Amino acid sequence: MKFARILAGTALAALALTSPAPAQDASTVKLALIDGQSGPNGFIGESMRQHLQFFAERKNAAGGVLGGRKFDVVAFDNKFDPQETIVQLQKAIDAGARYVFHGNSSAVAGAIVDFLEKHNRRNPDKSVLYINFAALDPVLTNDKCSFWHFRFDADVNIRTAAITNQIQKDPSIKKVYLFNQDYSFGKAVRAAATQMLKDKRPDIQIVGDELIPLQKVTDFTPYIAKIRATGADAVISANWGNDLNQLVKTGGELGLPVKWFTYFANGEGGVTALGAAGVGRVFAVSEWHMNVPEATSEKMAEEFGKKFNRDLFFYRLNTVITMLAQSMDEAKTTDPKAVALKLETMAFKTPLGDTYVRAQDHQFYQPLYVSVMSDDVPKKLEKTPFGFKTVGMSAAKETEVPTTCKMQRP
Amino acid sequence: MLEQLAISTLNGIIYGMLLFMLASGLTLIFGMMGVLNLAHASMYMLGAYLGYQISKTIGFLPALILGPLALGLGGALLERYGLRRVHQHGHVSELLFTFGVAFMIQEAVQMIWGRIGVPYRVPPELDFPLFRLFDTPYPAYRIFVLVLAVAIFVGLFAILSRSRIGLVIRAALTHPNMVGMLGHNVPQVFMLVFGVGAGLAGLAGVIGGPIFVTSPNMAGALGAILFTVVVIGGLGSLPGALLASLLIGLVQxxxxxxxxxxxxxxxxxxxxxxxxxxxxxxxxxxxxxxxxILPYLMLLVMLVVRPRGLFGSRDV
Known part of the structure; x- marks a missing residue:
C-alpha cells in the first residue's frame, strides 16, 4: 500500500512541480511551502498552497515588499513525511528560498527545526527562516524552541486556554470527558485541559479520560455508550480526521446529549461529515471563521471562494504575509536574521484585534474565537446548510500561556 | 451497568453483522480462488458512494437494490475479463491485480466525488428512535441494518447448504479440478462467487455509509479488520466468518x-x-x-495456535 502511495505521490508531485515553471527572477522573494501535496490527505496541503498563493498575490498586487519586489510561492511535496521533508527542504534552499512555510504535523516541524539549526549555524550568510502556521505541539515553543522558528498558530496550550475560557463561562457544564488520540499531541491536550480546568473551574469533575489509537477505531458506538454512562455534559477532543467525524456523528446518531469542544471540527470536510448531528453541539476554536462580521475578511473569503472553489480557512496566513512584508520593509532587507529580529518584537493590529509575537519563544498571539456549528448563519460551509457562529472570544492577552523556552540566539 | 451491558451487546452484534456482510464475500473468494481480494474494502467504499449518489437522485430503496447490483455486475466482469486471465500467472499476479483495482477505485472515487467525503445520511424514513433500551433511545436504522444482515446470512447459508449451486460451490472450494472434470463450469462458478462477493461488499457500503463517514479513507480503516475476520473464521467458511465477525464486534x-x-x-x-x-x-x-488492536492480537494468537482458523478446513 505504502509503496504504491509513494509511487503515485511521486508522479503527482512531479506533475505539480514541473508544470508551473517558477520564474527565476532575482528580484522575487521566494516563499517555499513544504507540505503534503499528494496522497489521501493531500487536499489539506493543496488548500494551504492556495491560501499562501492567494495572500502573496494580494500583497504583490498592493505593491509587494521593499519597494516593488514580489513574493513567489513555490510548493514542495514532503508527503507528510519527516525524512522526505529534509530532502524537499534542501531542494527549496537550493532553489534560492530563504523562507520556508509548513503546517501539517509536529513531527515534520521538529525535523525542520533540527535541520535549520544546523544549516544556519554552518551557513550564516545563507540562513533560512521557518514560518510554522499549523503545527501545534507546545514543545516547539518550549523545550525545542529555536530562533529560526516562528509559530503563527495558537498551539495546544493556547487553544485549550480559549476552550476552557468558554467552559468557565458555561455553568451548565459540570462533568467533562476528555477524548483524545494516543500520541504526543493528544496527550498534550489532555494534560493542558486537566490543568486548566482545575484552575478555572475546580467544581468541574473530569469523568473520563480516553486515549484511542490513532485512526484505528472503526466503530465508535462503545465509546458513545461509555461516555453516556458517565453522565458527561461536555467532551473535549483534539481528535482530527475520521476519529473526530466518526465520533461526533455516532454520538449524534445515538442521541448523546453532550457539547463537543473540538480543535478541528471547523476544518475542511468537517461539516460535510457531521451534518445536523453537529448543530448547536460542536464547538471549535479558530482565529477567524466565515461568520465573523468584518468587511475586509468577508471580501477576501468571497474572492478566495470564487478563485479556488473552496472556503477560506487559513486567515492567519494573511496576517503572516502582512507582518513578514512589514518586517522586511523595516529591516530594509530580506535577510532572514534581520527580518526575524524585527518580526519577533512586532505588535500588529488586524481588523479583528491586537496581535503580537512573543520574543521569548517566537509564539504569535492573536484573538481566538470559540464558535459553534449552526444552521442559522449567513455564511455556510462546503455547500451544506451549516456554518459556524461565534459564542465567545478571547483576546490575545487572555490566551497567553507560560513557556520554558531558553532560546539560543545567533 | 445492566443498561450498558445490553446496549454494548446490541452495538457489538450490529457492528459484527456489518463486518460479516463484508467478510462473507471475501472469505468465499479467498477460500475458493486462493486470492486475497485487496479491492474488497474499496468495493465497500464504492458501494457507499453509489448509495449516496442513487439515494440523492432516486431514493434509498432503489439505492439498496441498484448499488449492490451494479457492483455485483462490475465484480463479475472484473473476474471474467481481468482476474481470469491473470489467474494463469499465479497468485502473486492475482494479488497485484486486485491491488491495482483497489488503487483505481480509490483514485476514481476521489476524482468523481472529491477528497473530503460526501454527506451521506440515514434516510429520513428510518431516522427515528425505534425503542428505548432502559434510558437510551435506539435508532431504527441500526436495527434495520441488523435485520438485513441476519437475512443475508440466512439466505447465503441456505443457498450454500441446500441448493444445487451451493453444492457445486462448496465442492469447488476444496476440489476445483474434480468438480471441473464432473462437467461443471468452474470458471463460471468463480465468476458468480466473485460477483456476489462484490455485490455484498456494495450492499454493506450502501447501508454502512450513513452510519460511518463516507469518505475516501473508509476503505483503509476497514480493510485490515476484514482480513482478520477471514483468517480467524477460517478461509472459505461462512459460519466461521459469522462467528469471527461477532467475536470481534463484541470483544472490541x-x-x-x-x-x-x-x-x-x-x-x-x-x-x-x-x-x-x-x-x-x-x-x-x-x-x-x-x-x-485486540482483533490483531487475536489474529496472531490464532495463526500460532490454530492456523486454519475457527472453522477452516485447511491452513492459511
Missing part, C-alpha cells in the same frame, strides 16, 4: 468499557506500586486503550 465493544490496567492487577495482588513499576507505560495501559 466490551474491551472499550474496561478501564483496568496491569497496574491495577499488580496493586490488587498486594505489590507496592512504586516497587512494582517495572513495566513502565505498559503497566498503566488500560484494556480500553488497546481495544481497537
Amino acid at each position: 465493544t466490551f474491551a472499550v468499557v474496561m478501564d483496568v490496567s496491569l497496574d491495577d492487577f499488580i496493586k490488587a495482588i498486594g505489590v507496592d506500586a512504586k516497587a512494582g513499576n517495572i513495566l513502565g507505560d505498559i503497566q498503566h495501559t488500560t484494556i480500553a486503550q488497546i481495544a481497537p
